[in-house]
Structures are given as C-alpha cells and as structure tokens.
Amino acid sequence: MKLIFLFVLSFSLLAQAEDTEVLIRIPKSFVGNEVKHFISDHFSHDYYAVGYVSKHDFNQLPSNVQSQVQVLEPLSWAKGLYDIESLSIRAEEKGFDSYHNYVALTALLQKIASENSDIVSLQSAGQSVKGRELWYVILSNTPNDTNKPVTSLIANMHGDETAGRELMLSMIEKVVDSYRAGDARTLNIVNNSRVLIMPSMNPDGFELGRRGNANNVDLNRNFDDPINGASRNPQPETLAVVALHKKYHPNLGLNFHGGSVCFNLPWDHKSNNPITFADDAFIHDIATEYASLNSTMYRNNEFDHGVTYGYEWYQVTGGLQDWSILYADSIHATVELSYTKWPNARDLPSIYNENEEAVFRVLEKGLFGLHLEILTQSGAQATGFEIKTSDSNRWLSDKGSNFIHRLTTDRMQEVQIKANGKILKINVDPSIFDGQYTQIRL
Numbered sequence: 001m002k003l004i005f006l007f008v009l010s011f012s013l014l015a016q017a018e019d020t021e022v023l024i025r026i027p028k029s030f031v032g033n034e035v036k037h038f039i040s041d042h043f044s045h046d047y048y049a050v051g052y053v054s055k056h057d058f059n060q061l062p063s064n065v066q067s068q069v070q071v072l073e074p075l076s077w078a079k080g081l082y083d084i085e086s087l088s089i090r091a092e093e094k095g096f097d098s099y100h101n102y103v104a105l106t107a108l109l110q111k112i113a114s115e116n117s118d119i120v121s122l123q124s125a126g127q128s129v130k131g132r133e134l135w136y137v138i139l140s141n142t143p144n145d146t147n148k149p150v151t152s153l154i155a156n157m158h159g160d161e162t163a164g165r166e167l168m169l170s171m172i173e174k175v176v177d178s179y180r181a182g183d184a185r186t187l188n189i190v191n192n193s194r195v196l197i198m199p200s201m202n203p204d205g206f207e208l209g210r211r212g213n214a215n216n217v218d219l220n221r222n223f224d225d226p227i228n229g230a231s232r233n234p235q236p237e238t239l240a241v242v243a244l245h246k247k248y249h250p251n252l253g254l255n256f257h258g259g260s261v262c263f264n265l266p267w268d269h270k271s272n273n274p275i276t277f278a279d280d281a282f283i284h285d286i287a288t289e290y291a292s293l294n295s296t297m298y299r300n301n302e303f304d305h306g307v308t309y310g311y312e313w314y315q316v317t318g319g320l321q322d323w324s325i326l327y328a329d330s331i332h333a334t335v336e337l338s339y340t341k342w343p344n345a346r347d348l349p350s351i352y353n354e355n356e357e358a359v360f361r362v363l364e365k366g367l368f369g370l371h372l373e374i375l376t377q378s379g380a381q382a383t384g385f386e387i388k389t390s391d392s393n394r395w396l397s398d399k400g401s402n403f404i405h406r407l408t409t410d411r412m413q414e415v416q417i418k419a420n421g422k423i424l425k426i427n428v429d430p431s432i433f434d435g436q437y438t439q440i441r442l
C-alpha cells in the first residue's frame with residue numbers, strides 16, 4: 001500500500017510541475033472573476049480578452065463558464081490570422097516561414113564568427129530541453145577582458161515572438177559591417193565594451209511555434225522572484241541565462257518580445273508607488289530616447305508615447321527583468337517590437353529600420369556614465385568600498401575590482417564613496433567610456 005501511495009504522490013507532484021498553459025478567448029468580464037490567474041495577451045477588444053490559463057485551472061472551470069471559453073490555436077493567433085469574433089482563421093500568406101530556423105541560425109552565427117574571429121566570439125550558454133544550443137555572441141576585440149562593461153540583448157524567450165530573433169541577427173551583422181567600415185561609434189562600442197547578444201533564448205519554442213519551451217513552460221514566469229521566492233520548476237533555458245549573468249555581470253540588459261510596440265520599465269511584479277526602481281532616472285531616459293527613435297512605438301498612445309512601467313500595464317511574476325535587477329545587479333528593461341507576435345517576414349526590414357539606431361544608442365548607453373579607478377591615498381588599489389551616484393538610490397559594493405563602471409544619465413553626478421567609515425563626496429561629469437578611467441584617491 002505504501003509503495004502505491006508514494007507512486008501516486010510522486011506522479012501528482014510531477015503533473016503539477018509540468019502543468020502547461022492553454023490559450024483562450026473569454027469575455028473580458030470573466031478576467032479575475034470566473035477565470036482567475038489569467039495571463040492577458042495584451043489584446044485590445046471591447047468584449048473579448050485573449051490570454052493564457054494553466055491546464056489545471058482550465059479543467060476546473062465549471063461547465064457553464066467553459067461553454068463561453070474558446071481554446072485558440074496559438075500559432076495562428078501569434079501570426080495574427082484569427083478573426084477574433086467568428087474565430088475563423090485566415091489562410092496564411094507566403095512569407096511567414098522566411099525566418100532563420102535553428103539550423104540556419106546556427107550556420108549564420110558560425111559563419112559570422114569564423115569570418116570575424118577578431119571581434120565575434122560565438123559561445124553556447126547551455127542546451128535547451130531538446131538539446132539545442134543556446135547560442136550567444138560576444139562582440140568585442142577582447143571578449144574576456146572583465147574590466148570592460150557588458151551590455152546584454154536577449155530575444156525570443158517566448159518562442160512565438162519572433163521579430164527580436166531576426167533583429168538580433170541583423171544587429172550582429174550591422175555591428176560587424178560598421179566596424180569593418182571604420183565607423184567611430186561602432187569602433188568605440190566594440191573596443192571598449194562587450195556586447196552580449198542571444199538571438200533565441202527559446203529555440204525549442206520557436207521550432208514548435210509556441211510561447212513556452214519544449215515543456216510548455218513560460219520562461220518569463222520561470223525566474224526566481226523577489227516576492228514569490230525561488231522558481232518552482234526552473235527550466236534549462238532559464239538556468240543558462242542565470243549562469244550567463246553570473247559570468248558576465250551585465251551593467252545593462254534588454255529583452256525583446258512581441259505582441260505590442262512599447263518600452264516596458266521595471267518593475268513587473270510590484271508597483272513603483274511609493275518607491276521607484278533605484279536607477280529609474282537612467283533607464284527612463286533610455287526608454288524615452290528609444291521610443292522617440294521608433295515612430296511606431298512613439299505613436300502607441302495606449303502608453304505615454306510608447307513607454308510604460310510593467311506593473312502598470314500588467315503584472316508579471318518570475319520575469320527576467322525583475323530577476324536581473326534584483327539578483328544580478330543588472331539594470332534591465334523589456335522591449336516589445338511588433339503588434340503581431342510572429343510577423344510576416346516581409347515586415348522584418350521595416351521593424352529592423354525602426355530599431356537599429358535605438359539599439360545602437362542602448363549599446364552606447366552601456367558605456368555611458370562614470371569610469372572610476374579607486375585608489376588609496378598611497379596609490380594602491382582600494383577595496384571594501386561602496387559607491388552611489390546622485391542619479392541612483394542604491395549603493396553598490398566594489399565586487400572585487402577597483403575599476404568601476406557606473407551607468408548614469410548625462411547629468412553631472414555627485415558621487416559618494418563609502419570606505420573605512422567615512423564618506424567621500426565628489427562631482428564627476430559622466431562621459432562615454434573610451435578606455436580612460438578617472439582616478440580617485442580615498
């Protein structure tokens with residue numbers, strides 16, 4: 001009897017761990033009432049809402065509610081082929097499949113890296129559930145120089161949000177081409193920082209044409225969470241990105257999605273009222289600049305010219321954005337690239353054109369701020385200090401290096417350095433890093 005009981009218990013735990021999502025259309029009035037724990041798919045309609053519930057919750061709906069809930073086919077929904085009222089699915093025009101699939105993406109990255117080994121280092125962060133490599137590149141002339149600041153760009157964590165995947169590939173090609181052409185901005189980015197680009201965090205989801213990974217887990221609900229605590233069921237793709245942050249300590253990161261066109265600021269899980277994110281001044285400047293360079297985003301008046309705080313839009317728990325900030329000290333935000341999650345590939349060039357300069361500015365912002373070498377009075381390397389700027393509400397410890405990159409807005413900064421029980425205050429003008437540090441003696 002005991003053995004049977006244990007078997008049943010472990011089976012039910014497994015079932016819970018692998019609970020999957022169902023995409024549904026429901027009357028808006030059901031959200032939070034008849035249908036609780038509904039993850040909206042940010043779709044705007046007078047009567048209906050579209051989004052995800054867990055299969056467990058779906059099966060628990062009473063029959064009178066179920067009769068008004070329709071299950072949608074996720075890929076047709078992602079491609080914008082549904083008529084939301086009749087639920088008829090339009091025939092797919094040509095062009096949706098003109099994306100780099102996993103094999104083509106791998107071949108392209110290998111080709112770029114082998115032809116440009118002086119500035120492109122191709123690596124894998126680990127493997128997906130189905131054993132696909134989680135490729136990323138480091139764009140830098142010295143990919144292993146830990147004194148150069150890192151900016152990270154991660155796309156396609158939702159497998160059916162695909163524009164970011166191609167935007168990342170095109171950005172890698174653009175950076176390489178501009179570097180070869182001697183473009184001064186690109187030379188500075190490649191020579192003085194390390195740009196980490198992961199075109200697809202969820203290659204299995206892309207191949208399967210769905211949001212979740214091969215276990216049908218939503219990776220952007222899968223990170224440790226400041227309020228809910230440790231992830232209950234961390235996926236290999238999530239753990240790989242966690243390890244990547246521990247290895248590179250990006251100062252700044254963006255992750256790219258689809259389904260709207262906007263810049264989504266921290267926090268996702270909690271309100272900014274009463275306390276805003278400590279580096280709000282810095283990331284808000286980036287957001288407004290990004291949106292001003294992307295005319296579709298700027299025209300999105302669902303938000304403030306395309307800029308929103310995550311929580312004010314819809315709450316996310318276990319997301320990459322909040323995790324990066326709180327657990328990896330990386331200033332992080334989310335960009336939504338296209339109203340259709342899986343746009344026809346013929347739309348990709350215009351999406352690229354709307355984002356190229358904006359992404360370039362972000363890469364430059366990853367170099368912008370204070371670049372300080374902290375020394376003792378006798379000129380030795382200082383340790384055991386903490387540092388704060390007037391832009392930010394957080395003290396950061398030295399993390400074992402006396403070379404500090406602190407990202408700031410372009411405003412003059414009052415810098416406070418706390419060491420040996422004393423606080424030193426100095427004013428420093430921020431600048432774009434060109435390899436030179438300002439020396440400060442404690």
Ligand SMILES: [Zn+2]
Nearest residue numbers: 158161257258
């Ligand atoms: Zn997404």
